Each structure stands twice: as C-alpha cells, then as structure tokens.
Amino acid sequence: MREFKGVGVSPGIAIAKVFVLHSGGSFNLPKREITPDQIPGEITRFEDALARTRTEILEIRRKLSDQIGRESSDIFTAHLLILEDRTLIEDVIEVIRNEQGVAEYAFATVMQRYFQAFSQINDEYLKERISDIRDVGRRLLGNLCGEEKRRLEELPEKVIIISHDLSPSDTATLDKSKVLAFVTEIGGPTSHTAILGRSFEIPAVVGTGKIISEINNGMTVIVDGTHGVVVVDPDQATIDKFTSEGDRFVQISGELEKLRDLPTETLDGKRVVLGANIEFHHEVASVISHGAEGVGLYRTEYLYMNRIALPTEEEQYEAYRKVAETMNPRAVIIRTLDLGGDKFASTLEIPHEMNPYLGWRAIRFCLTRKDIFKTQMRAILRASAHGNVKIMYPMISNIYEIREARELLNLSMAELEREGKPFNRQIDVGAMIEIPSAALTSDVLAQEVSFFSLGTNDLIQYVLAIDRTNEKIAYLYEPTHPAILRLVEMTINNGHRGKIWVGSCGEMSANPKIAILLLGLGIDEISASPIVLPKIKKAIRSIKYSDAREIAQKALSLPTGKEIDQFLNEKLKDICKDLVDE
Structure with missing residues (x-):
C-alpha cells in the first residue's frame, strides 16, 4: 500500500480498479513495465502503429500533391524515410525487450535520444530536421496512445482513470457512466481534469507527481477528491475507513440538495x-x-x-x-x-x-x-x-x-x-x-x-x-x-x-x-x-x-x-x- 498526496479538485471518494491512460502529446512518458510474455504483443503494437502512421502520411502527401503540387508535398517523403529507419525501429524493439517497458515508453525513450543527438549537431540545416522527427514522432505516439483511447471508449467495467495529464481531446468521447474518478500527475485547480471531474460529478485529484510508475492496470485504488489523497493497493482496513468517509460525504451532499x-x-x-x-x-x-x-x-x-x-x-x-x-x-x-x-x-x-x-x-x-x-x-x-x-x-x-x-x-x-x-x-x-x-x-x-x-x-x-x-x-x-x-x-x-x-x-x-x-x-x-x-x-x-x-x-x-x-x-x-x- 502506498499513499500519494495531490490537490483535491472535485470532492467525493471512489474505490475501484485503475485504468492507466497515456497521452500522445509528450515524449516524457513514465515507464510502465510488462511481463516477459507480453513483449511480443508490445512489439506487434509498435509495428502496427508504424503501419498506421505510414498510411496516414501517404494520404496527407497525396492530398497536398493534388492541392499545391508535388514539390511542396515532398517534405512528407522525409517523414516516411524516418518511419522506415531500421536503426530507429530496432532501437525501440530493443528497449521493449531489455527494459520490459510498454511500446509508448520505448518509442518515447528512443525519440528523446534522437532529439538530444540532433540538438548537439553544429549543422543548422540538420538541427532544423529535428522538427520533422518530432512531428512524425507525435503522430506515431498518438497512434499508440490512440489504441488506449479507443479502449477508453469501450470500458467493460467502472474504473478510475490515472494519466500524466488529460486534455480535452483525450476525454471528449469518454463514457461518463464507466468512470468513477480522475487522477493526474500534473495540473492544478483550473486544469481540464479539475473541470471535467466537477462536470462529471466524480472525485478528481491532480498534481500527485510520479504515480503511474507505481501502478498497473487492474490494481485497486482509492481516490479522495475532497482532501487530495490517492491510495494505491490499499489494505482492507483502509478500504473500510474510506468507505465510511464516502458514506458521510453522500449524507452531507443529500442535506445540501x-x-x-x-x-x-x-x-x-x-x-x-x-x-x-x-x-x-x-x-x-x-x-x-x-x-x-x-x-x-x-x-x-x-x-x-x-x-x-x-x-x-x-x-x-x-x-x-x-x-x-x-x-x-x-x-x-x-x-x-x-x-x-x-x-x-x-x-x-x-x-x-x-x-x-x-x-x-x-x-x-x-x-x-x-x-x-x-x-x-x-x-x-x-x-x-x-x-x-x-x-x-x-x-x-x-x-x-x-x-x-x-x-x-x-x-x-x-x-x-x-x-x-x-x-x-x-x-x-x-x-x-x-x-x-x-x-x-x-x-x-x-x-x-x-x-x-x-x-x-x-x-x-x-x-x-x-x-x-x-x-x-x-x-x-x-x-x-x-x-x-x-x-x-x-x-x-x-x-x-x-x-x-x-x-x-x-x-x-x-x-x-x-x-x-x-x-x-x-x-x-x-x-x-x-x-x-x-x-x-x-x-x-x-x-x-x-x-x-x-x-x-x-x-x-x-x-x-x-x-x-x-x-x-x-x-x-x-x-x-x-x-x-x-
């Protein structure tokens, strides 16, 4: 059992299994470990995301070529070459295997190495190419995380969502009936998570710091949105205590109604x-x-x-x-x-x-x-x-x-x-x-x-x-x-x-x-x-x-x-x- 302190931004108490949602907008992703038998599946997820990203870029290039000419659309040829770089692909697969991390983490880790290497090059033209790598990287990472977001729309049971951050686009198609609470590692009282929690009338805690590295999907979590507390893998005595406090919150809310x-x-x-x-x-x-x-x-x-x-x-x-x-x-x-x-x-x-x-x-x-x-x-x-x-x-x-x-x-x-x-x-x-x-x-x-x-x-x-x-x-x-x-x-x-x-x-x-x-x-x-x-x-x-x-x-x-x-x-x-x- 471990307790995290953040900022309570939407009141109430929830106790449920956790669903970890990664964001596709950042390359600074926390590590989420996998078991050895999950490694082939993660490699397949990465390769599928590569294929989807390549299809998207080909379609963008085709449309631009029709609209403004082939010369102006050739930048996307460079994007395709990045996706086909065997060194990059093998580096990502190596991180999945050796560090036993999910595909998103492995790809983001390799991307950060590339950014660092390009930033130290003296050639200004090559330095500017880092924006191409970053653009392709965001698209591919978005496809990887998009898989989680699709699962988010089809949750089989009620869960507590924990993420590094939640953007409006992450949650616009969320099934409200399946979410009991929100937790994010960053954010404050006016972040989207705070507003969303109050809108959904469910507990929300933001600014917990590095919590994702301590949890896996399916673990039991307690969220106290009134006091800004998140308890990971609680024992029965702690569950009983927060259940009682939750009943008290419901009683007070009824009186206010x-x-x-x-x-x-x-x-x-x-x-x-x-x-x-x-x-x-x-x-x-x-x-x-x-x-x-x-x-x-x-x-x-x-x-x-x-x-x-x-x-x-x-x-x-x-x-x-x-x-x-x-x-x-x-x-x-x-x-x-x-x-x-x-x-x-x-x-x-x-x-x-x-x-x-x-x-x-x-x-x-x-x-x-x-x-x-x-x-x-x-x-x-x-x-x-x-x-x-x-x-x-x-x-x-x-x-x-x-x-x-x-x-x-x-x-x-x-x-x-x-x-x-x-x-x-x-x-x-x-x-x-x-x-x-x-x-x-x-x-x-x-x-x-x-x-x-x-x-x-x-x-x-x-x-x-x-x-x-x-x-x-x-x-x-x-x-x-x-x-x-x-x-x-x-x-x-x-x-x-x-x-x-x-x-x-x-x-x-x-x-x-x-x-x-x-x-x-x-x-x-x-x-x-x-x-x-x-x-x-x-x-x-x-x-x-x-x-x-x-x-x-x-x-x-x-x-x-x-x-x-x-x-x-x-x-x-x-x-x-x-x-x-x-």
Whole structure:
C-alpha cells in the first residue's frame, strides 16, 4: 500500500480498479513495465502503429500533391524515410525487450535520444530536421496512445482513470457512466481534469507527481477528491475507513440538495444569480437538479473536437437549441469558440506554438477565421429564438475585438433576416474579462457590451505569470493574491458604473469562501460546475450582505494571498463550519 498526496479538485471518494491512460502529446512518458510474455504483443503494437502512421502520411502527401503540387508535398517523403529507419525501429524493439517497458515508453525513450543527438549537431540545416522527427514522432505516439483511447471508449467495467495529464481531446468521447474518478500527475485547480471531474460529478485529484510508475492496470485504488489523497493497493482496513468517509460525504451532499429550490439570497435579502458551467447538452439535467438559475457558461469548443469535419451550422444550432429550450426561460450564456491553449481541434490544423496560452486562440482565432466564426454566430442567433440565449466573447483584450465581432454579428443577423429565419435581434452580448488589459480598461469595455463575466482561470494565470498546469509552480497559483482581488473589484465597480451586470464563471467561484468574498465585492452572478452549487448557495444564505462587504474590505487590506486565504477560512468556519474541508 502506498499513499500519494495531490490537490483535491472535485470532492467525493471512489474505490475501484485503475485504468492507466497515456497521452500522445509528450515524449516524457513514465515507464510502465510488462511481463516477459507480453513483449511480443508490445512489439506487434509498435509495428502496427508504424503501419498506421505510414498510411496516414501517404494520404496527407497525396492530398497536398493534388492541392499545391508535388514539390511542396515532398517534405512528407522525409517523414516516411524516418518511419522506415531500421536503426530507429530496432532501437525501440530493443528497449521493449531489455527494459520490459510498454511500446509508448520505448518509442518515447528512443525519440528523446534522437532529439538530444540532433540538438548537439553544429549543422543548422540538420538541427532544423529535428522538427520533422518530432512531428512524425507525435503522430506515431498518438497512434499508440490512440489504441488506449479507443479502449477508453469501450470500458467493460467502472474504473478510475490515472494519466500524466488529460486534455480535452483525450476525454471528449469518454463514457461518463464507466468512470468513477480522475487522477493526474500534473495540473492544478483550473486544469481540464479539475473541470471535467466537477462536470462529471466524480472525485478528481491532480498534481500527485510520479504515480503511474507505481501502478498497473487492474490494481485497486482509492481516490479522495475532497482532501487530495490517492491510495494505491490499499489494505482492507483502509478500504473500510474510506468507505465510511464516502458514506458521510453522500449524507452531507443529500442535506445540501434540500436547498435546491430555495433562492440564492443573503440573510438581509441580497440576491445573487447562481449559474452553472456546462460543456454538453446532457449536463442540463444536472444544472436543474442542483438548483442553478441558468447556464452561466456554455463551452462550445467541444463540438469541434475529435472529428473529421467541422460542425455544420445546423449541427451547432441543434445543440444550442436543445439547451436553450430545456432551460427556458432561464438564461443560457453561450461562449463562442475558445480553441487554443489546452484545447485543440485536429480538423483546424492550428499550428504548434511556443506558448499557446498567449497565442492564436479564442477571439483572435475567430476574427482571423471569420468563416468559422460566422457559422457559429448564425447557429447561436437561430437558437436564440427558442430561449433566453446570450452571447459571450472569450479572451477579449481590447475594444477593437468587440467592435469587429459586432460587425460580424450584424452581418449574420442581416443574412438570417433575408432568409426569413427567426432570431432575437435584441440578444445580449457580453465579454469575458480574463486578460489584465481587459480588466484595466473595463470602464471602456463596459460601454460596448451588456455584461461582463470574470474568467478567473486565465486571469490568474496571466496576472501571476504562471502556467496553471505546471505542478512545479502550483504553489504560485493564488486566487486570493491581492493583485487578483484588486482587478476583480475594479472590474465589478467599472461594470456597475457602466450600468451592466458582472458575473464570474471561473473555477475560483467554486469555493464557498471565495464566493462569500465575491459577494462582498458586489458580484451579481456566480457560475460554477453544478456539483458545487449547493455549497455556494448555502454559504450565501448563511451570511448578511453587510457582513460579506466587511469581509471583502478586510481581505483587500491584507498584504498576501496566504493571509487572505487564512482569513477567509476562519470566516467560513464562523459562518458555516460544515462547508470547511478539514
């Protein structure tokens, strides 16, 4: 038995067999050992992946040759030669045999040797060829890992998934009914795994460090998503202990569910709108059952993932319409396409960037690919005829982006009018405030939109200059950092001066103590994963607005995020001890 400590990002306890999922995007894979009798099977898997990769590259070369000429497609001939390199193939097979590691590990190990060798060559032309090797390597590794992902879609029993990391494309086709918990070696409170765990309403722990090397598929694992604990190969006494704690969690959750139909209102009558963050239509049932008053964030990029062709206008319209009709008359805020960062759609062939979080993503991508953007706008507008739909633009950094998006929205409206298709001409349009420049100029932006929604996941990342998925600097991720709180206060005040409402849809809002702080800062709407909404509602219903204001002002006067966090913890204990995770 061995215990690992990480960050609990979605509450609850799960006990089940483990399914290890490797990612195809990284060449730094942990070793997973195999037995001698499994070696031939791993070699066959590697050779099959070689064949599939070669077929894919031949097809790409053929298409490019037809479209832009043979000369420009010849680069893929070099890719084919890499795949046919007998030295590389034999090196991988040797690692499988001698180190008794799975094919993914063996191939990634050999690739790293190649990268190291090429980086030390003085010839600049040869140095540049490392990108070709890396590209082919990613494709082949993706085929190897894709085999696991296909098995992931057809799980025969309920499992706990453990991976180095989980990307949206890894899990977009996941069978929710077969997954009891998530665990990743890296990541933080706003990583995709954290969001997915809360969306699925299952326990999740991130940032455990090197756990995969200690486990094999089929081992029993305990995941405590409340306290961030993972126990590998537990004894019976430990299983009994966590089973009892799990029963207690279910009991408390049942008591919170009794608040579902009560208003989100302070003891002295201050109302806050409680919304839910969703990705798929099937989550609407959870939104309603947890007492949300609307959808505060409908992430749409998942419609674009793991598919051969882009979603059509009709397909998007049907997806949005279903949510709008089910939630009507409650509001549904649809965020326009936010690809980039950690979310990619292979169909769009978004180029690899040194820092994708600061690159061609979200509104920047949409305003460049207006054909894709307009298709989505038309679909959202058409869905607005079936419910209380609002549009929200992500990653706004300046006023020009809002105005350019408005021109495209007006063009879409004009087209739909000519076609006789109904839509809400008075549809509300909002902006996500998740870039420092947007927060600092929120007084100006407030004149251009109907509402703001604070996207605190990225705001914290950009203000504090940290990668929110990097476990080495996870200690720097502080939602209560004074700089964050001052920007949040500034945005709320500027929004109110501009006569618009201000919400928060980041994962920061999922914590009851932060919800009380946001309440005191004057927030109008809080949107989070459905599973945490009852806790937020109980916290708000347990305090006076006047007291929340005092708490917020005191927090703003403290010099460090740790002091603010400690202060908020103490206040939450005074207000509602049941909501504090010991």
